[in-house]
Amino acid sequence: MYLERKIDTFLKSWLKRKNHKPLLVKGARQIGKTESIRHFAKKHYRNVVEVNFVDTPAFKTITAGGYKPDAIVAAISRIDNSLRFVPGETLLFFDEVQAHPDITTSLKFFCQDGRYDVICSGSLLGLHYRQIASNSVGYREEFEMQSLDFAEYLWARGYGTGIANEMLAHLVDSAPFSATEMSVFPRVFLDYCITGGMPEVVRTNVESGTFEGILDIQRQLLSAYRDDVRKYAEGLDQTRIVNVLEHIPSQLARENKKFMLSRVEHGARFKDYWGCVEWLRDSGIVNLCHCLNFPELPLKGNYDAAKYKIYFADTGLLVAQLDDGAQEDLRANGNLRTYGGGLFENIVAEAIRKSGGDLYYYKRGDSTLEEDFFLRSGDSLVPVEVKAAGGRSKSLRILIESDKYPDISFGVKVASGNVGFENAVHTIPHFCAFLLKDWLSNRQPANRNPQ
Numbered sequence: 001m002y003l004e005r006k007i008d009t010f011l012k013s014w015l016k017r018k019n020h021k022p023l024l025v026k027g028a029r030q031i032g033k034t035e036s037i038r039h040f041a042k043k044h045y046r047n048v049v050e051v052n053f054v055d056t057p058a059f060k061t062i063t064a065g066g067y068k069p070d071a072i073v074a075a076i077s078r079i080d081n082s083l084r085f086v087p088g089e090t091l092l093f094f095d096e097v098q099a100h101p102d103i104t105t106s107l108k109f110f111c112q113d114g115r116y117d118v119i120c121s122g123s124l125l126g127l128h129y130r131q132i133a134s135n136s137v138g139y140r141e142e143f144e145m146q147s148l149d150f151a152e153y154l155w156a157r158g159y160g161t162g163i164a165n166e167m168l169a170h171l172v173d174s175a176p177f178s179a180t181e182m183s184v185f186p187r188v189f190l191d192y193c194i195t196g197g198m199p200e201v202v203r204t205n206v207e208s209g210t211f212e213g214i215l216d217i218q219r220q221l222l223s224a225y226r227d228d229v230r231k232y233a234e235g236l237d238q239t240r241i242v243n244v245l246e247h248i249p250s251q252l253a254r255e256n257k258k259f260m261l262s263r264v265e266h267g268a269r270f271k272d273y274w275g276c277v278e279w280l281r282d283s284g285i286v287n288l289c290h291c292l293n294f295p296e297l298p299l300k301g302n303y304d305a306a307k308y309k310i311y312f313a314d315t316g317l318l319v320a321q322l323d324d325g326a327q328e329d330l331r332a333n334g335n336l337r338t339y340g341g342g343l344f345e346n347i348v349a350e351a352i353r354k355s356g357g358d359l360y361y362y363k364r365g366d367s368t369l370e371e372d373f374f375l376r377s378g379d380s381l382v383p384v385e386v387k388a389a390g391g392r393s394k395s396l397r398i399l400i401e402s403d404k405y406p407d408i409s410f411g412v413k414v415a416s417g418n419v420g421f422e423n424a425v426h427t428i429p430h431f432c433a434f435l436l437k438d439w440l441s442n443r444q445p446a447n448r449n450p451q
Helices: 006-016 033-044 057-061 069-079 101-113 125-132 150-156 163-172 179-195 199-208 214-232 238-252 270-282 315-319 324-333 341-354 394-401 430-442
Strands: 023-026 047-052 090-095 117-122 141-144 286-292 303-312 360-363 373-377 380-386 411-415 420-422 425-429
Touching: 006 023, 006 033, 006 141, 033 047, 033 090, 033 117, 057 069, 069 101, 101 117, 150 163, 150 179, 150 199, 150 430, 163 430, 179 199, 179 315, 179 425, 179 430, 199 214, 214 238, 214 315, 238 270, 238 303, 238 315, 238 341, 270 286, 270 303, 286 341, 303 315, 303 341, 303 360, 315 341, 341 373, 341 380, 341 430, 373 430, 380 394, 394 411, 394 425, 411 430, 425 430
Parallel strands: 023 117, 023 141, 047 090, 090 117, 286 360, 380 411, 411 425
Antiparallel strands: 286 303, 360 373, 373 380, 420 425
């Protein structure tokens, strides 16, 4: 079963562009990069030459004779003479390039040569980015891939590719979902929260129609991430990296979700652990949410690097790390509140990052004022508050109504209710969190509450 992905559309448009450049696909391990590229290649190329630097380490020698296409093609042919290189009809697919980042130097020459299309893919590329960033600058394109978002999960469940646009129309028009939709979408969204978006997990869930076996798969994936720490975290304290990873669920369960190093290790200091946190971020395992110095524009550079929250990049893997009681309550009873607001915050953080947004929050030191996330919409700063159910949003009201925050004119509450708008606060259901950035781009300013 092939899972349709958003990269499918991107790859088609990339191929159609005249004189398209070599492509570098980045993303965490086991999110479906190789599968999607192979699916695309099979449909659009007569010849596909796949070079995997992990499965066949001998391929690491192909740059020994230089970076020009003729030298690399000759070197590949010496290792495997069954491969065919037909100009204009061949895709060179360099996979697992984290094991041989030097290959990216050749992209400039493949781009100039033009006889072969080239796609590179690999995990943990964020860790090697400093090494490859200067290679072939201006001669390649990049695409960052993540695990399935909710739209892709809906496709896997048999909903048409237009389902996201239909849901977006409700938000843009401030039109509540029907009773039927409000009975179906939250239930499917709960399934997505439990499974997460890792392709193997989603495929198992969809094909079996149950959750049987998915926890074992999720825990195997977490184990593989820990193995990556041991393999690739050079020059860092590997135990500290794993300790940070293990403490994320318990810290998200607290009312104050700022990540506290003192709860990981007594006397821990920022400078001792920041490299470990960066490693997890750059590997694609976690998302960081930085604390703003003040809720105002611009966002970038306006934050305290030593204050942050850590969320799992895939909520399903967070769920897999919950204690057994919380696991049972969630899977058997569908109780998403079982781990407090942290689970909901992780879901929204994941949705924002997968839609291309950055993560920021605010906590005023001299009061209880705190807001979960902030997004930018034109010249406006938009606070986003996440609620497990519904209820009042005191901090959101203060940010909107106070003259101290001139960049803020309206806010968003992500909750379990239907679409709504009242007193400059838009209410959006949890299952629409993945549409937040699209909605802000299409939103028409509202001067009154919809009838």
